[in-house]
Amino acid sequence: xxxxxxxxxxxxxxxxxxxxxxxxxxxxxxxxxxxxxxxxxxxxxxxxxxxxxxxxxxxxxxxxxxxxxxxxxxxxxxxxxxxxxxxxxxxxxxxxxxxxxxxxxxxxxxxxxxxxxxxxxxxxxxxxxxxxxxxxxxxxxxxxxxxxxxxxxxxxxxxxxxxxxxxxxxxxxxxxxxxxxxxxxxxxx
Numbered sequence: 001x002x003x004x005x006x007x008x009x010x011x012x013x014x015x016x017x018x019x020x021x022x023x024x025x026x027x028x029x030x031x032x033x034x035x036x037x038x039x040x041x042x043x044x045x046x047x048x049x050x051x052x053x054x055x056x057x058x059x060x061x062x063x064x065x066x067x068x069x070x071x072x073x074x075x076x077x078x079x080x081x082x083x084x085x086x087x088x089x090x091x092x093x094x095x096x097x098x099x100x101x102x103x104x105x106x107x108x109x110x111x112x113x114x115x116x117x118x119x120x121x122x123x124x125x126x127x128x129x130x131x132x133x134x135x136x137x138x139x140x141x142x143x144x145x146x147x148x149x150x151x152x153x154x155x156x157x158x159x160x161x162x163x164x165x166x167x168x169x170x171x172x173x174x175x176x177x178x179x180x181x182x183x184x185x186x187x188x189x
Contacts, residue, residue, distance in 0.1 A: 003170060005030050005083030008117075008157035010149045011096045012056040013044075014063075018092070019099035020044035021069055022058045025149030026079060027157035029086075032165065034157045038079070039150025041066040056147050070104045077108065084170065088133045088156045090116035090177075091184065098182040110180055115173045117159045123173075124163055133159075 006029040014022040021042045028036040043063045053059055067075075087093035094114060101108055121131045128135060133155055137144040142158045145151040164170070176186040 003084040006086050006115075006157065006160055006170075007080055007083045008086045008153050008160060009080075009093060009097075010087060010152035010156060011093050012052075012058055012147065012149050013096060014046060014052050014058070014060075015049040016051070017046070018096050019103055020046050021072075021096060021100055022048070022052070022056065022063055023149040024072065024076070025151065025153030026076065027154040028079065028083065029157045029160055030083075032161065034154060034161070036079075037150060037154055038076070039148075039153075040072050040076075042072050043068050068104075069100045070106070073100075073104070073106060080108075084174075085112060085114040086117060086156060086160055087114065088117045088136075088152070088159065090114055090118070090175070094177045094179075094184075095182050098177070098179045101179060102182075108179060111176050111178050111185065113174055114177050115160075115170050115175065117156050117163070120163050120168065120170075120173050121159060124166070124168055 008027040012023040026038040043066045178185045
């Protein structure tokens with residue numbers, strides 16, 4: 001199955017439960033470029049922990065008055081339905097998405113296909129010391145303001161573009177995520 005549109009996304013969380021978002025970034029990849037970007041702060045409606053504030057720079061004061069996930073999802077859902085979901089360390093981002101949907105009583109889909117740029121990079125760029133987002137961005141010359149959802153999602157999209165431009169296919173890296181059970185249920189095709 002050939003995809004023409006990819007939805008690279010990244011989430012930041014307010015605490016160790018990883019069941020709510022404090023920010024979400026989305027970069028839409030079409031053709032040979034990033035065509036749209038979104039960078040939203042989200043009021044998670046739960047307490048923040050100091051570790052997460054230090055990591056992301058997002059404070060409770062910054063999200064006060066921002067949309068809740070329920071409100072943000074109304075805007076993001078059509079975008080998420082318009083292409084293949086892609087994330088870096090996608091298990092984490094997919095899990096947070098699933099748990100947010102549950103927390104707000106939203107049913108989107110039972111299962112959704114996705115790809116992980118970390119997994120792709122492990123196979124396609126095996127000589128790197130690790131495949132963290134910042135390591136890949138340094139290696140590929142991609143600008144990154146790490147742990148900022150908008151920047152991380154755009155970097156993920158640009159890593160995907162690098163692999164596609166180098167001739168890689170996404171198909172061997174397709175996975176299926178069960179949003180009801182919050183886990184990958186099928187690897188590959």
